[in-house]
Amino acid sequence: MKIDEVTETDYMDSGAACPGCAGELALRLVLKELGEKTVLTTTPSCVGATCSVNISRINTAFPATAATSVGMSAGLKALGKTDVTVMAIAGDGGTADIGLQGLSGAAERGDDILYVCYDNEAYMNTGIQRSSATPPGTWTTTTPVGKERPKGKERPRKDMLKVMMAHDLPYAATASVSYPTDFLDKVKEAKDRTGTRYIHVYAPCPTGWKFPPERSIEIGKKAVTSGACILAEWDEGKFSLTGQSKRLAEDGKELTPMKEYLGPQGRFKHLDDEAIKEIAQTARENLEEYRKLAQAYS
Amino acid sequence: MKTKEKPEKLSDLTKTPSGKAGSFKLTDVSGWKTFKPVLDEDKCINCLQCWVYCPHGVIERTSDDQAISIDLQECKGCGICADVCPTDAIEMNKIRGVDDE
Amino acid sequence: MMSKEVFVSGNTAVATGVSLVEPGVIAAYPITPQSPAVEKISEFIADGEMKSEYIEVESEYSAMSACIGAEAVGARAFTATSSQGLALMHEMLHFASGQRLPIVMAVANRTLAPPWGILNDERDTIAQRDTGWLQFYVESAQEALDTIVQAYRLSEQEDILTPTMVCYDGYIISHAYEKVVVPDKDEVQSFIPEYEPDEILNVEDPKTLGYAPSGYNTEYRVKQQLGTETAKGAIGDITEDYADQFGRDYVGMVEEYGPENPDVTLVTLGSVTGTVRDVVDKLNDQGREVGLVKLRTLRPFPYEQLADILKGTGAVGVLEKDISFGYEGAVFSEVRSALQGTNNVPSMNFIAGLGGRDITMENIENVYEKLFTMAETGESEGRIEFVGYRFSDGKGII
Numbered sequence: 044m045k046i047d048e049v050t051e052t053d054y055m056d057s058g059a060a061c062p063g064c065a066g067e068l069a070l071r072l073v074l075k076e077l078g079e080k081t082v083l084t085t086t087p088s089c090v091g092a093t094c095s096v097n098i099s100r101i102n103t104a105f106p107a108t109a110a111t112s113v114g115m116s117a118g119l120k121a122l123g124k125t126d127v128t129v130m131a132i133a134g135d136g137g138t139a140d141i142g143l144q145g146l147s148g149a150a151e152r153g154d155d156i157l158y159v160c161y162d163n164e165a166y167m168n169t170g171i172q173r174s175s176a177t178p179p180g181t182w183t184t185t186t187p188v189g190k191e192r193p194k195g196k197e198r199p200r201k202d203m204l205k206v207m208m209a210h211d212l213p214y215a216a217t218a219s220v221s222y223p224t225d226f227l228d229k230v231k232e233a234k235d236r237t238g239t240r241y242i243h244v245y246a247p248c249p250t251g252w253k254f255p256p257e258r259s260i261e262i263g264k265k266a267v268t269s270g271a272c273i274l275a276e277w278d279e280g281k282f283s284l285t286g287q288s289k290r291l292a293e294d295g296k297e298l299t300p301m302k303e304y305l306g307p308q309g310r311f312k313h314l315d316d317e318a319i320k321e322i323a324q325t326a327r328e329n330l331e332e333y334r335k336l337a338q339a340y341s
Numbered sequence: 342m343k344t345k346e347k348p349e350k351l352s353d354l355t356k357t358p359s360g361k362a363g364s365f366k367l368t369d370v371s372g373w374k375t376f377k378p379v380l381d382e383d384k385c386i387n388c389l390q391c392w393v394y395c396p397h398g399v400i401e402r403t404s405d406d407q408a409i410s411i412d413l414q415e416c417k418g419c420g421i422c423a424d425v426c427p428t429d430a431i432e433m434n435k436i437r438g439v440d441d442e
Numbered sequence: 443m444m445s446k447e448v449f450v451s452g453n454t455a456v457a458t459g460v461s462l463v464e465p466g467v468i469a470a471y472p473i474t475p476q477s478p479a480v481e482k483i484s485e486f487i488a489d490g491e492m493k494s495e496y497i498e499v500e501s502e503y504s505a506m507s508a509c510i511g512a513e514a515v516g517a518r519a520f521t522a523t524s525s526q527g528l529a530l531m532h533e534m535l536h537f538a539s540g541q542r543l544p545i546v547m548a549v550a551n552r553t554l555a556p557p558w559g560i561l562n563d564e565r566d567t568i569a570q571r572d573t574g575w576l577q578f579y580v581e582s583a584q585e586a587l588d589t590i591v592q593a594y595r596l597s598e599q600e601d602i603l604t605p606t607m608v609c610y611d612g613y614i615i616s617h618a619y620e621k622v623v624v625p626d627k628d629e630v631q632s633f634i635p636e637y638e639p640d641e642i643l644n645v646e647d648p649k650t651l652g653y654a655p656s657g658y659n660t661e662y663r664v665k666q667q668l669g670t671e672t673a674k675g676a677i678g679d680i681t682e683d684y685a686d687q688f689g690r691d692y693v694g695m696v697e698e699y700g701p702e703n704p705d706v707t708l709v710t711l712g713s714v715t716g717t718v719r720d721v722v723d724k725l726n727d728q729g730r731e732v733g734l735v736k737l738r739t740l741r742p743f744p745y746e747q748l749a750d751i752l753k754g755t756g757a758v759g760v761l762e763k764d765i766s767f768g769y770e771g772a773v774f775s776e777v778r779s780a781l782q783g784t785n786n787v788p789s790m791n792f793i794a795g796l797g798g799r800d801i802t803m804e805n806i807e808n809v810y811e812k813l814f815t816m817a818e819t820g821e822s823e824g825r826i827e828f829v830g831y832r833f834s835d836g837k838g839i840i
Binding site: 144 | 466467469494495497498499500501503504505507508509510511512513514515516517519533534537541643644645648649650651652653
Binding site: 046047049051053055056057058059060062063064065067068071072093094095096097098099100220223249255256257258259260261 | 362363364365367388390393395402415419423424
């Protein structure tokens with residue numbers, strides 16, 4: 044897909060999201076691709092609480108996102124309405140933490156929903172608390188930087204793509220709002236499949252990551268080109284890297300120095316060069332692991 | 342969620358906690374801005390970068406050879422459009438009356 | 443097709459009632475002692491006797507969430523659970539009633555752990571009485587089947603739009619076999635009007651569900667309360683229509699049993715009602731005027747009828763399988779508040795059957811003896827008695 048092929052119709056208005064919110068952008072882009080024959084589940088999150096969506100939606104409870112969508116899908120089937128896409132959107136905390144059980148259940152059963160996780164790497168709506176998707180080295184309000192804990196969050200983040208692949212679902216992918224055509228190609232693939240489809244889209248948060256709002260897209264790009272986030276796709280048992288991540292891992296394109304990605308973000312300002320080096324090393328290892336995975340599941 | 346008309350009795354409210362889709366819309370967020378985007382139409386090459394990246398959907402694409410247009414009422418002044426513009430056709434200008442820190 | 447008589451367990455009766463209604467979506471998770479009910483529903487679907495989408499969810503929380511999703515797009519939904527499963531659903535019970543989704547759920551009453559146990563008491567559902575659901579407590583497998591059918595018509599009524607729990611005692615009803623009359627499916631279908639809600643998720647007229655206009659929370663709660671108030675009258679009407687069409691009359695929210703103006707009265711609910719009926723018959727045969735009041739619904743709470751029925755009696759006991767720690771049995775509190783101002787006779791709370799302990803006829807005869815003493819002396823031994831307390835240290839009466 045090229046930029047001028049992105050659907051012109053917009054199913055959202057301007058709501059109360061912070062200026063530069065990439066979560067809002069993620070939903071806006073997905074809905075362009077899905078179109079009006081969609082019903083949506085949102086959950087307590089920035090997107091659920093602030094976005095103005097001109098598509099039918101229910102804001103369900105935090106752990107209930109997947110199961111509510113599953114019920115909608117079954118209900119529509121029972122009523123003979125088979126041309127409607129049921130989509131769910133939740134943040135990284137709503138997906139990788141409190142919503143994981145319901146999502147796992149749906150994916151194992153193969154319930155017919157498209158689940159989108161917009162990942163801004165912490166609980167932003169409640170005020171920047173760590174989630175299981177928060178990367179190591181991150182300052183959050185519940186992993187503050189202090190004498191006894193100089194690095195912020197310490198443990199690695201949960202890799203949701205791998206979690207979902209373990210369910211052997213028809214389609215799963217990671218994407219970034221900074222690469223909208225790669226993202227929408229994936230939404231398009233996911234739209235036409237039957238069963239549980241999962242898209243994990245990285246969405247930088249100026250408020251929670253502490254950078255000026257105009258840099259959301261630029262920082263999202265650096266997340267990918269530094270190797271901190273990886274664009275990949277699981278398609279009926281085949282795994283491949285896509286876009287910039289493919290170029291970095293397979294075509295030998297040089298990684299952006301990690302400092303260029305972390306440096307402009309206030310949530311990493313406590314990290315010294317040694318810590319940044321460590322993060323860069325982990326990113327290289329992850330990328331290499333994904334490259335091998337792509338070979339194994341080619 | 343907002344209602345268009347102020348309800349006066351119980352039956353003016355919906356039966357269930359629900360409403361017409363899109364009722365989270367803020368009609369005027371112009372006051373959120375410190376900076377506003379100003380477009381130099383001559384520099385605009387209609388590449389649509391600003392359009393696709395605008396998180397708040399306030400940029401409209403026009404027909405092929407014309408420049409984009411920006412709805413300043415709904416624009417929050419985040420500056421993404423200026424940041425992603427490859428030809429520097431958008432400049433973020435400080436709005437008059439906003440004090441310098 | 444005509445109605446037919448079968449010899450089945452309460453769980454099968456529940457499943458059969460659901461099959462007659464044939465909701466669009468069933469989402470359920472197994473738990474003892476409810477499991478045979480959902481197994482039976484799965485069988486009906488597998489055999490093509492029932493056309494519903496069955497979701498084998500991974501938890502009760504998801505069961506209720508899926509029912510909410512199904513009803514949110516306009517499909518009928520059903521689930522069943524018990525005890526821990528119901529407790530796990532708690533958050534979504536509020537969501538279902540708050541969103542005014544007329545889900546029907548059968549609950550096989552079972553004690554809550556710890557101490558672990560799978561046998562019956564009613565602490566599970568009574569603890570959920572503030573979730574905004576209507577609650578029926580049934581006495582038999584037949585009543586469970588019939589009440590499920592009635593519940594759909596009740597819950598879906600436009601001025602009610604409130605979900606209903608049909609509570610049936612675990613094992614005592616769920617696993618015991620009874621002769622049950624299965625009504626004709628077409629007749630059941632004609633008893634329940636088409637369900638055509640308009641405030642749902644659709645693509646033609648997009649809606650946002652889950653939010654109300656800011657500043658009107660109280661008004662939506664008033665609507666919810668009015669819905670449950672309206673249910674009071676509707677339960678009477680629906681029960682009457684059901685009796686006309688199917689020949690079985692459950693009277694409404696409250697049933698009186700025994701002589702008119704009894705000297706003492708015991709209020710109870712659920713399956714133990716059957717045992718109490720036998721005791722009432724026995725004592726009345728001995729010339730002792732004892733009465734029984736069966737509470738068929740705890741929500742809506744029939745306080746007007748209770749106040750009226752209990753007006754002339756000399757002492758009131760409430761026998762329940764529940765306790766609200768720090769106070770007393772929740773049903774007792776509610777019955778006493780209904781009597782406030784109209785009847786100041788002595789009253790006592792009899793807490794029985796916890797964790798499945800048997801409630802014998804002898805236990806109930808003792809309760810009536812105590813009520814007679816209370817009526818005579820105007821005093822009671824205490825406020826609460828734990829019926830069948832095993833030790834002789836006097837601590838079973840508080």
